[in-house]
Amino acid sequence: MNMIAENFTYLYHGFGIASDPFNILLMAIGILLGVIIGVLPGLGGANGVAILLPLTFSMSPTSAIILLTCIYWGALFGGAITSVLFNIPGEPWSVATTFDGHPMARSGRAGEALTAAFTSSFIGAFFAIVMITLIAPLVAQFALQFGPAEKFAVYFLAFASFVGMSKEAPAKTIVSMMIGFALAAVGLDMVTGQLRLTFGITELLNGFDFLIAVIGLFGIGEILLTMEEGLEFRGKAAKIDPKVVWKTWKTLPKFWATSLRSCVIGCWMGITPAGATPASFMAYGIAKRVSKNGKNFGNGEIEGVVAPETAAHAAGTAAMLPMLALGVPGSPTAAVLLGGLLIWGLQPGPMLFVEQAEFVWGLIASMYLGNIVGLILVLTTVPLFASILRIPFSIIAPVILVICAIGAYTVNNNVFDVLMMMVFGVLGYLLKKTNYPLAPLVLAIVLGDSAEEAFRQSLLGSGGSIAVFWSNPLVSSIMGLGLVAGLWPLIAMGFSKLRGSSAQPA
Amino acid sequence: MEQSHHGAGSGPKQRVVEVGTALLTMLFGLIVIYGSVLVGYGWSSDGPQAGFFPFYVGLIICLCSLINVVLGLREDPEAIFAEYSQLRQVLKVLIPACIYVALVPEFGIYVPSVALILVFMIWLGKYRWPLSLAVAFGVPAFFYITLERWFLIPLPKGPIEAMLGL
Numbered sequence: 001m002n003m004i005a006e007n008f009t010y011l012y013h014g015f016g017i018a019s020d021p022f023n024i025l026l027m028a029i030g031i032l033l034g035v036i037i038g039v040l041p042g043l044g045g046a047n048g049v050a051i052l053l054p055l056t057f058s059m060s061p062t063s064a065i066i067l068l069t070c071i072y073w074g075a076l077f078g079g080a081i082t083s084v085l086f087n088i089p090g091e092p093w094s095v096a097t098t099f100d101g102h103p104m105a106r107s108g109r110a111g112e113a114l115t116a117a118f119t120s121s122f123i124g125a126f127f128a129i130v131m132i133t134l135i136a137p138l139v140a141q142f143a144l145q146f147g148p149a150e151k152f153a154v155y156f157l158a159f160a161s162f163v164g165m166s167k168e169a170p171a172k173t174i175v176s177m178m179i180g181f182a183l184a185a186v187g188l189d190m191v192t193g194q195l196r197l198t199f200g201i202t203e204l205l206n207g208f209d210f211l212i213a214v215i216g217l218f219g220i221g222e223i224l225l226t227m228e229e230g231l232e233f234r235g236k237a238a239k240i241d242p243k244v245v246w247k248t249w250k251t252l253p254k255f256w257a258t259s260l261r262s263c264v265i266g267c268w269m270g271i272t273p274a275g276a277t278p279a280s281f282m283a284y285g286i287a288k289r290v291s292k293n294g295k296n297f298g299n300g301e302i303e304g305v306v307a308p309e310t311a312a313h314a315a316g317t318a319a320m321l322p323m324l325a326l327g328v329p330g331s332p333t334a335a336v337l338l339g340g341l342l343i344w345g346l347q348p349g350p351m352l353f354v355e356q357a358e359f360v361w362g363l364i365a366s367m368y369l370g371n372i373v374g375l376i377l378v379l380t381t382v383p384l385f386a387s388i389l390r391i392p393f394s395i396i397a398p399v400i401l402v403i404c405a406i407g408a409y410t411v412n413n414n415v416f417d418v419l420m421m422m423v424f425g426v427l428g429y430l431l432k433k434t435n436y437p438l439a440p441l442v443l444a445i446v447l448g449d450s451a452e453e454a455f456r457q458s459l460l461g462s463g464g465s466i467a468v469f470w471s472n473p474l475v476s477s478i479m480g481l482g483l484v485a486g487l488w489p490l491i492a493m494g495f496s497k498l499r500g501s502s503a504q505p506a
Numbered sequence: 507m508e509q510s511h512h513g514a515g516s517g518p519k520q521r522v523v524e525v526g527t528a529l530l531t532m533l534f535g536l537i538v539i540y541g542s543v544l545v546g547y548g549w550s551s552d553g554p555q556a557g558f559f560p561f562y563v564g565l566i567i568c569l570c571s572l573i574n575v576v577l578g579l580r581e582d583p584e585a586i587f588a589e590y591s592q593l594r595q596v597l598k599v600l601i602p603a604c605i606y607v608a609l610v611p612e613f614g615i616y617v618p619s620v621a622l623i624l625v626f627m628i629w630l631g632k633y634r635w636p637l638s639l640a641v642a643f644g645v646p647a648f649f650y651i652t653l654e655r656w657f658l659i660p661l662p663k664g665p666i667e668a669m670l671g672l
Contacts, residue, residue: 055657171573175531178567182538182560189545189556196556197541220603227599228592394631398623399645401603406615406649406661415611415662422607426600433587434520434527452559460553 007137007361014361017062018369026067027366031374032381034074039082039385043400045075045333046442047218050211051407053340061344062359066366068340069320072333073125073370076316077378080117080309081385085110093276093312096284100297100304107300111244114382116302117309119252120259122375124310127263128270128317129367132324136353136364139325143350148457149468153478155451156469158328160486161272162440169435170489176431177440183208184448191456203416210339210445211411213424214332217438219404220425223397225432245379248302255306258287262307266314270330271322272485276315283311317367323348324360328447332439335446517593520585524578528571535567598630613664619646 017023037048049068056064079094084101097117104113146154159177166173186197187207198204252259262283269279287307288297297304319330320337327349329335341348346356353360378385408421431438444451462468470476484491542557542564549555588596602625609618620642627638653659 054659055653058657169574169577171570171577175528175567175570175574178563178570179531179534181563182534182567185538185560185563191553192556194545194556196545197538197560199541224596224599227595228588392631394626394633395623395641397599398602398619398626399641401599401606401622402615402619402645402649405607405610405619406653409610409615409662410653410659413660418607418610422604425603429596430523430527434524436527455559456554464549464554 004134007133010357010361011133011365013358014363014365015369017358017362018066018366023063023066023366024369024373026063027070027370027373028377030067030070031074031077031370031377034071034076035078035081035378035381035385036074036388037071038075038078039389040396040400043403044218044222045072046331046336047215047404047407048075049333049336049340050214050411051219051403053211053336053343054407054410056340057343061341061346062362064340064344065337065359065363066370068337069363069366070370070374072316072337073367073374074378075333076125076313077118077121077374078385079312080121081114081378081382082389084113084117084305085386086389093280093308093316095277096280096308097305097312099284099308100299100301103298103300104302104305109300111241112248112302113300113305115245115248115379116252116305118375118378119249120262120306120310121313122371123259124263124266124313124315125317125371126368127310128267128314128321129364129371131267131318132321132367133364136321136325139321140350140353143326144354145474146350147475148454148461149471149475150478152451152454152458153469153475153482154326154328155447155454157478157482157485158272158322158447159440159444160482162437162443164485164488165269165272165278166437166440167278168437172434172436173440176436176438177444180441180444181448181451183213184210184445185452190449190453206412208420208445209411209417210442211336212408212417212420213445214336214442215404215408216421216424217428217431217442218332219400219407220422221428221432221438223400224425224429226393227397251302252306255303258283258291258303258307259310261286261290262310263314266311267318269311270315270318272330276312276319276331279315280308280312284308320367324352324363325350327450329443332442335443339446517586517589519583520587521578521581521583523587524581525575528574528578531574532568532571535564535571538564538567602626610662614662614667616646616650616661617664617666 033052034045034048037043038045043051049071052071053068056067059067079089080097080101082088083094083097084105087098087102089095089098101113101117104110143150143154162177163170163173182197184207186204187195188205189196195205265283265286266276266279269282270276284297284304284307287303288294291297291301291303293301293303316331316333319334321330323329323334323338327338327347329338338348341352346352346359404421404425405418408417409415411417428438431441458468459465462471468475469479538560542561545557546555547557547561549558602622606618606622609621623642623645624638627633627641628635631638649661653661
C-alpha cells in the first residue's frame with residue numbers, strides 16, 4: 001500500500017516533468033511526425049523511431065524518450081488512417097481495422113470510421129497506461145530478485161511466445177529469431193574479448209547494428225513490397241468536422257462491453273511479444289461472434305472498427321510494460337526504444353525504477369499526456385494526412401529511400417551501414433514474401449547480447465549444467481511457461497486431435 | 507502504368523522461392539557454425555568459449571531450415587511468388603536504389619540523392635523537368651538545413667560538395 005502511494009507521488013512529479021512546455025511541444029512534434037511515418041508506405045513505427053533516434057542523442061533522455069514514444073503513438077494512430085481510407089494497413093495490427101473501416105469509407109462514412117478508430121485507440125491506450133502505472137512498479141519490484149537464470153528464463157519465455165503466438169510456421173519463426181541471435185553475436189565477444197564470426201572483415205568488428213537492420217528490413221523491404229502493387233494509390237477522401245465527431249462519440253458508449261473486452265485482450269496479449277496483431281484479430285473475431293450485428297461485420301459496422309483498434313492500441317501500449325520493467329520489449333518499436341535507452345546509458349529493467357525513477361515516471365506521465373495530445377491532433381489534422389497519402393509513390397519512394405539512407409548513416413556515421421541497410425532491405429523483402437516474421441529477428445538482434453550473457457552467467461554459476469534453469473520454483477515456473485508457449489502449436493494440435501476435427505468452430 | 511492484377515500472369519513459383527530461402531538460411535546457419543568452431547564452441551577453464559552460444563544458434567538454424575525445406579516442397583506447386591510484371595516493378599526500384607547506395611561512399615549523400623529522385627520522377631513517374639528538379643534539389647536541401655545546421659549532424663559529402671566549399 002505504502003509503495004502505491006509513493007508511486008503516485010512519483011507520477012505526480014512525472015506530470016510536472018512531462019507538462020513542461022518544451023516537452024508538450026516535443027509531444028506534438030512527435031505525434032505529427034509519427035502520423036506521417038505511420039501513413040507513408042515504407043516508414044512505420046519501428047524504422048521511423050530508428051531513423052530519428054540519432055537526432056535525440058543531444059537531448060536529455062527524458063525529452064528524447066517523450067519525443068520517440070510520441071512518434072510511436074502517432075504511428076499507431078496513422079496506421080488507422082491508411083487502413084480506413086486506402087485499405088492499406090500501415091502496420092500488421094491494423095489489418096483487422098480494414099475489414100470494416102474501409103467499407104465504411106467507401107459508403108461515405110470515412111469521418112465516422114476515423115473518429116471511432118482514433119477514439120477507441122485512445123481508450124485502448126489509456127486503459128493500458130493505467131495498467132502500466134499500477135502494475136509495472138510491482139513487476140519491477142518482483143524482478144529485482146531475478147538472477148541470471150531467471151533473466152534468461154524471461155528471455156526464453158518472450159521468444160517462446162513468438163513461436164507459439166505467431167501465425168507463421170514455427171520453424172520459420174525460429175529461423176528468423178536465430179538469425180537475429182547469430183547477427184547479434186557477430187563481432188567482439190564481451191566476455192572473452194575474442195572476435196567471432198567476423199571472418200576477417202573489419203567492417204564487422206562492431207557487429208550488426210539493430211537500427212540498421214530495422215531500417216532495412218522494415219523500410220526498404222516495405223518499399224519493395226509496395227512497388228509490386230504498382231505506383232498507384234486509390235484512396236477515399238476524408239473530412240472530419242466537429243459534428244461528425246460528436247455524432248460518432250454519442251454512438252460509442254453503446255459499445256462499452258466490446259471496448260472493455262478489447263482493452264483486456266489487448267493488455268493481456270500486449271505484454272507477451274508479438275501480441276498486438278493477434279490481439280486485434282482476436283478482439284475482432286470475438287466482437288463479431290458476440291455482437292447483435294455480427295452478421296453485418298465486414299460491411300462497414302462501426303463496432304468492427306472499435307474492437308480491433310482498441311485491442312491493437314492497448315497491446316501496442318502494453319508492450320512498453322515488459323520493456324520498462326523487465327528489459328524485454330513486447331514489439332519491434334519497443335525494441336528500438338529499448339535500444340535508445342541503452343544508447344543514452346540507461347539500463348532498462350527493474351533497476352530503472354529504482355535508479356531512474358524520475359525518468360520512468362516522466363515517461364509514464366508523458367504517455368497519458370501524449371495520447372490526449374495525440375487524439376486532439378489527429379482528429380483535427382486528418383485531411384492533411386490524407387492528402388499526404390495522395391502524393392504519388394514515384395515521388396514518395398525515392399524520398400523515403402533517401403531518408404532511410406540518411407537514417408542508416410547517422411546511426412554510427414558510417415557509410416558501410418548504408419550498404420548493409422540495402423542488404424537487409426532485400427532480405428526483408430524475401431523473408432516477408434516467404435512468410436518469415438521479422439519482429440523476432442529484430443528483437444533477437446536487440447536482446448541477443450543480454451540473453452547470451454544471462455545464459456552464460458547462469459551456466460557459469462552451475463558449472464555448465466542446464467539444470468540451473470530448473471533449480472528453484474521461480475525459474476522453473478517461468479521456464480515451464482516458456483515451454484508451454486513455445487510448444488503451443490503442438491499442444492493445440494494435440495487438443496484438436498483429441499476432440500476430433502468436427503469440434504472446430506467456423 | 508498498365509497493370510494486370512489477378513490476371514493469369516506467370517512468375518517464379520512460390521515453392522521454388524520457399525525452398526531457396528530455406529537453403530539460404532541453412533547456408534547461413536552453416537557459416538555461423540563454422541565461425542563458432544573457429545573460435546571454439548566448447549567449455550574452457552573460465553567457462554563457455556566465445557563460440558558456445560552461436561554454435562547452438564547455428565545448429566538450430568540448420569535444423570529448422572531443414573524443416574522449412576521439407577515444408578516448402580509440400581507447398582502448392584502452382585502458386586506463384588510474384589508475377590514477372592510485379593518483379594519488374596520491384597527491380598525498377600531495387601536497381602536504382604542499389605546504385606544509389608553504392609555511390610554514397612564515393613560521392614556523399616547529397617549528389618546521389620538528387621540523381622535518385624530525378625531518375626525516379628522522370629523515368630518512372632513521367633514528371634516534367636521543373637517539378638522533378640524542384641523536388642530533387644529541395645529534399646536534400648531540406649535535410650542539409652535541418653540536420654547539418656540545426657542538429658549539427660554531418661552527413662557524408664563527396665568531391666562536388668568540397669568544390670562548392672560546403
